[in-house]
Structures are given as structure tokens and as C-alpha cells.
Amino acid sequence: MTAAARAAIALIPLALVAIIRIAAAAEPPTAPPGGTCVECHAGLGGELAKPVEAFTRDVHSQRGLGCTACHGGDPTSPDQEVAMSRAKGFRGAPALRDVPTLCGGCHADVVFMKRYAPNLPTDQLARYVTSRHATELARGNPRAAVCSSCHQAHGIVSTRDARSPVYPTRVASTCARCHARPGGQGPVERWERSVHHAALVAGDLSAPTCPRCHGSHGAAPPGVESVPAVCGQCHPRNMQLFRGSPHLSAFEAGSLSACGECHGHHDILHPDDAWVGVGKGAVCARCHAPDDPGGEAAAKLAADLGGATALLRNAEARVEAARERGMLMTDAQVALEDARQQIVQARTLVHAAYPRQVDEQTRQASVASRKALDLASRAFGEIRYRRTGLLVALVVILVTIVALLLQIRVVDARRRQANAGRR
Secondary structure, X not given: OOHHHHHHHHXXXXXXXXXXXXXXXXXXXXXXXXXXXXXXXXXXXHHHOHHHHHHOOOHHHHOOOOOHHHHOOOOOOOOHHHHOOHHHOOOOOOOHHHHHHHHHHHHOOHHHHHHHOOOOOOOHHHHHHOOHHHHHHHOOOOOOOOHHHHHOOOOOOOOOOOOOOOOOOOHHHXXXXXXXXXXXXXXXXXXXXXXXXXXXXXXXXXXXXXXXXXXOOOOOOOOHHHHHHHHOOOOHHHHHHHHOOOHHHHHHHOOOOOOHHHHOOOOOOOOOHHHOOOOOOOOHHHOOOOXXXXXXXXXXXXXXXXXXXXXXXXXXXXXXXXXXXOOOOHHHHHHHHHHHHHHHHHHXXXXXXXXXXXXXXXXXXXXXHHHHHHHHHHHHHHHHHHHHHHHHHHHHHHHHHHHHHHHHHHHHHHHHXXXXXXX
């Protein structure tokens, strides 16, 4: 029996409590956000006043759900004994093990959630029961994550609010409360060195963070068999190519993590052409020797990518040099962009591990790069032609100026002689 299954069984009684509570309640236990709970705690100061301060910005408070919705009791009585009476349903602070079913009492009620947040999923409790967090909770781990661990207890805001602990730019820090490791080698620290983190910092809120790969309420490490599906959410073409490659059966036979074996897991870096091949530091060389069929295929892939990329870089430099000299290089830049796209597609086709496909794509890239080089060469020829024409024009102009000056001197001399004869 898997850990998730054991966790599900262990939490069945708690889930039943929530279901019974949902079925029995005609109306959820609501109360005005104010009441004697707020009046009393606000006057106590210190730690006892903090929940009141936080609750003013809580989404539940903004929708008219008061303290008793979670804690029970009577918020209308000024008498503390009555307000916090067990007879009035007062529960106080819920135990850690009871938090999921307490929150699920409302959040798993479809009818209730339609009234307050009709677009909010109502399967969070069901998903949580399958999570690694629930497994730890069932084992009695006092640090197991429950709803309030990630969403807070009294200052809960929408997940779309930038202040939320689970907002894309903050969720990794929230997970790091439990998953950071000394020495910077924890999953969160490694993720912070990844291309995914760089994309998030650059402003891409869709960049993968912890929940994107592990799930949120059903958080669990993706199994070896599900890694391609997880990565395929953002990289569907790569996943499709890998599933059609000769690597698939080999990886399955060896119980290897499809994407992770080459790209890593949390510290995923921007891929580099140097990874392909059997040279020093190449990823392919981890499994393939230079003289085995896989090594020979990897070397062919590396040669094709390297040749096409080098030709593209040369063309880019020539086109830029012509542009800096004032030439209009629009057609050449279009050809360069075509070459770049062909190389991007060739790099993607590496996941299929068929050199013929990559060779065809890099050939097309080379054709486009050569077109750009040809246009650059023509531009430099035009520059030389213009310079030659300009030089000839300058020589003609200078000769004309000299001739004019000489003619002016002759005219001046004749005028002086004529003036002298009259005297």
C-alpha cells in the first residue's frame, strides 16, 4: 500500500466528520466580522490582539464571516463565560490535525461555495488527503503542512493578491519554511538557481514554481512515470518527441526520470548545445561511449548543431557590421530570424534522438544563414562601389577646383596687364 493510500485511509474519519457537518448544517456558522470577539481581543493587546488586526484584511471577514465560523461561540454576549461556552459551540483554536477538515467544512461544500466564491474549486480537501503533507499529518508530524501553514490563519487573502504567501512570487519562500536545507542544497535553493526562477524574476508569472510541478493541495513528488507529463504542461512538443524516441523504453526499463536525467530537477539550467555529444561535460556521454551507436548519433547531432550555430553567428556578425555602416539590411535580418527559428526547432528535435531529423533542420538553418551572408556580401560590395564612386567624384571635384583656380589666376593677370596699359 502506498504512502498516499495510507494517508487517505488515516484521514477518512476526519473527512467523514466534515461531510457530516456539511450535510447537517442548513446554514454555515457565520457571524458579523465584529462582535464581542473583536472588541475583547482588540483590547487585550499583544499576541492576543494580532488575530484581530490580521482578520481585518481577511477574505472571510470581507465576506461577512466572523470569528465563530471557525472558532464557534457566541459573539453577541459581552460575558466571556457565555461567549466562550462549549454549550454555545465554542471550539477555540483547532488542533493541527483538525485544520484540514475544519477548512474543508466550507470549502468542500459546493452549495456554500457557490454563494461566496463560485469559481473556487471545492476539491481541495479531497486533494489534500492524497498529499505528502496529509501523510505526515496522519503520522503525527507536528510540522506537517495544513491549510493555515500556507494560507495563514487570520490574514488570508486571495491567491491572486500579491500579498498572498502562495502568490507566484512568494510561494517558493512559503515552501522554503519547511523545505529549505542548510548549505543551500535544498529544493528551494536549487530552484532559485534555475531558468524557471530567472523567468519569474523577469516578470513571467506563469514560470514554474513549486505548485506547478508538485501540485498545491495534493502536493507530492512527481513519480518517475509522471515526470514527462509534469514537464509536458509547458513543454508539450519535447514530451511528444521523447515519447517517440528510442530513449523511452530504455528509461522505463531503468526506472529513470525522463526529463530529470538530462535537465536536472530543481536546478534546471538553460540548455546548452555543449550538452549534446560525447565530449567532456556532455550529457549524452553519461550513458554513451563515443564508439557505440548512441554515442555516434550524439556526435552527429553535436556536429550538425555546432556547424549550423557557428554559421549563424558568422552571418549575424556580418549583417550587423553592414548595418552599422548604414546599409539597410531588412531582408538579411529576416533570413537570420528564419535561421534562428530553424536552429531552435533542431534543438527541440534532439529529444527525438534521430540525427536525420536534426540534420534536415540544421540544413535549412544553414541555407537561411548563407542567404544572410550573401546579402551582407552584396551590401559590402555596394559599400565598396559607393566608396569608389565617391572617391572618383572627389577627384573630379578637386581637379575642377584646381582648374577654376588656375583660370581665375589667368583672368586676374590679364586684368592687371590691361589696367597697366591704360596708365
